[in-house]
Amino acid sequence: MGKVLGIFDSGLGGLTVLDSLLGYCDYDRIVYFGDTERVPYGAHKKTTILEYAKQDVRFLLSKGVDEIIVACATVTSNAIGELKQAFEVPIIGIIDAAVEKACKSTINGNIGVIATKASISSNVYEKSINKILPSAKVFNKACPLFVPLIEYGFTHEGVEVSYKACEYYLKDLKENNIDTLILGCTHYPLLKPQIVNVLGENVKLIDVGVALQEKKYQTKTTKLPRIDFYVSNEPEKFTIEMSKFISNNLFIKNSTVSLIHIEDY
């Protein structure tokens, strides 16, 4: 048995992290869990987020994973410390790499962060940025409608709704002259075209999945790991939607998508 990587998210968003790692991570098998029944996590309170995340980790452990990536910024920002304490398996969050990359990228020191309400309330991004770059000015904006927009397909149909939502949420960041924007939720890379449309090409967008790959999974590999997907609701929908998130569909050609009852874990 080779090494097995576990990845989880509240829904589809974590697939952007998986996508960034494919071709770079040397695992024989990857187990992905998307909690499509309880998405979005970002509007929940901290205790609920921790409770859900623990179930997600226990499920992945039951599938024999050796390492777990928390491909959800809401869980990383609200519960990563507690998860690391509660479990022995290595648990990797997705915020640090993105913050480091943003601090290297900014020239004018004005960094924007967009994320779920729970991530923004945790203040983790701002604290982490100012630890590395005390002079940076951080402009936070919670964008609670973005996850529903993406989960309900407004990146591919009815795109004008996503454009309007981006204009609404990003206008303050634009006025504050940010030169770097952390997409602080793994769903958000799917809205890149709309975000660029509002902010212009000159604002550098930091994708947490890409930043994690660049920091921790640098070796290219031609290995095609077996990928087992599990979801807690609507496996058919997940099967259709996931191809939008994965750039090279060769990787998911032989994968399976199964339904589980996450409350049992």
Add this chain to the structure above:
Amino acid sequence: MGKVLGIFDSGLGGLTVLDSLLGYCDYDRIVYFGDTERVPYGAHKKTTILEYAKQDVRFLLSKGVDEIIVACATVTSNAIGELKQAFEVPIIGIIDAAVEKACKSTINGNIGVIATKASISSNVYEKSINKILPSAKVFNKACPLFVPLIEYGFTHEGVEVSYKACEYYLKDLKENNIDTLILGCTHYPLLKPQIVNVLGENVKLIDVGVALQEKKYQTKTTKLPRIDFYVSNEPEKFTIEMSKFISNNLFIKNSTVSLIHIEDY
């Protein structure tokens, strides 16, 4: 002790039902529970919806209610039968009155229904309409983004996002020449201005709360019942938001909003 009415919904939406009843329902006390921690119910599977609804009913019973209105179309369409079987207290759904009113209202027989995914999948509206009016043509449209739009305040700020979402979801119904539209989710009356903007003034909008009042609570009363609100998350936000839903704020002037842990029920 006078009569106590219980009302519950997944979040804020049920307040439109409460609003319709105020001034008509002769109760001494009303207990409202909004499951703001687990909103939206409409994307969940049937078993989860039933489980959540049972907890909601048990909570209201613990507050001594004599009668319960399920001010949530998702619960009514997916779980009302099971709830009536499981509990002895009278439990009132919100679909029948709206369907009867729509069947009386239509002239050309083309009735539109907009609701959550779970309500539309249950097919309850279509079946109930065709039982009364077998010749009616029913055009269903699930509008999963509407509840997040309303819960995140896009009825009052960033309204252009709501307009675009209405245009997107309602275009097929418009083309199908409906003359009556059931707003099949208690949240949706908050989007009336945007819906009218797309469909025009000639399409009759059926508000489930108003239909329930007209059918079951016809006697006007000047009594101001005491209203106790309970929510499972963000009571401060609920306190601010609820005034948008209640036309006569005199009714909620002396009410209280308390936070509870619904999983305990």
